Amino acid sequence: MELRQLEAFRAIAETGSFTRAAARLNLTQSAISQQIKALEDELGEPLFARTKRSVKLSPSGEVALRQVDIILSSVRELKGQFQAHRHLACGRLRVAAASQAIAHLFAPFYGEFKKSFSQIELSFRTTISTRETIEEVLANAVDVGFASLPVNSPELEVEPLFEDELALVVGSAHPFARASSVTVERLRSERFILYEPGTSIRQTTDSFFQQAQLAPEVAMESNDTDFINGMVKIGLGISFMPRWAVVEDIKRGDLKAVRVKGWKMRRSVAMVWLKRYQPAAVKTFLNFMRAHSKALQKRASGLIE
Template identity: 30%
Template structure:
């Protein structure tokens, strides 16, 4: 079927006039009439009945008018959908993040973004740094926020996104609470560790190796941040963790910092994505997420 002729027919049927359709489309009336006659010959059906100076749709014409209206309404919908995608107002955004950005850096930005751009479908995954990288490489994520990333894959672009401090914290009544100390003194205390392979644990062990100190005793190992904070808040051990994770309990007075002068360390968070252009909605998303590029 000739879609150009069908489009002309649609406008004539919608406006009820060849003249009005020709004026709208800025073509001659004979050109419109000629195309519609060709469409009638192609279909083998009359579409209009003569009615003085007006037009009257036949039954076949009414059927075709209804279906063509649906077709061209769908065309407009498709065009609008593509325009919304190009403008970053719609699309699917798959985000992977490690624990720190997932829980402390991204929630407010995600909520604000969804209020502003409700037609962007965000699929969010909290995972390890290794798995976040794998999600990108397997095209299962569009962007990833990774804390404490040591090395990135050569196929990925890495941008510094946020810089946080690492803190030593203890219960408010601990003998080292709010004191200044050196690492050699602090590591004599039992520690509450995160799981093996976690950034905080690896960095603490690295500090000990650099200063040729024995690693602290593993008083407890906790796989979850909430459990770790709760144990230390109840009065057991020392924790080494990100300031973002500990700040709320420190401000409440449940925990106190130990100011370890020879063990100052930061915890960087990186934005990672494949070395290819990001979709428009991903760029809009990144504009809404607060960042701190200090450090």
């Protein structure tokens, strides 16, 4: 059953003529006759009593017309609602990112987005790795994900948004805390508290260890940024962490960010979403993040000048 069949049926009922109904709908008489035949075949009842001079509703047609009026009225109301709000984004929006990024990096922007677009229901899904974020987007479990590059999937749109840099983070009582930078050689005797394997931070860290030909002594592994902070503060090891994750600790003097001479450990972070038509809520969020990319970049990279 198609909407055009119902529109043809009502036009004939109102005009009492296949010819006049066809003219109203800009169809040929043959086309409108085929639509009514298909509708009658599907319903299993004749909808019109046809004579040489007139076309009248059959008893079944009278019953059908009441329902068709309700259906077409509902369709018209639905169209009107969307046309009235076509410039106003609304609906549900699902975003995924690593838990530490949501808590320490994106939270202020999400808060501003919710204030600016209160009609959009924004929800979050935390992930432990870029791989999990990508899987969530591909499974349509979320609308937009934030993931470290590279992201290779023909099904996804990938738009770089900002870069961040991992800093060597030590406790305030550690000998490195008195230096602005250290050499790779001085790291060989240190114990490290690292993010767990599979996370983008750990992948960047492991790449550094490999290139620097450094076999780290791993004291602990965790995906809990606050836990790593706490362990580094009390001197159980040192860590490589995103600058944005330790801003407040450095301001308080609990931690110190130190450069490794000759090395910069950078990551590019992108927005990812499925290659398909996106609803207004998703487009609004993407444009919001683009508009705030400079502020996001500043927040992500403001610890060490």
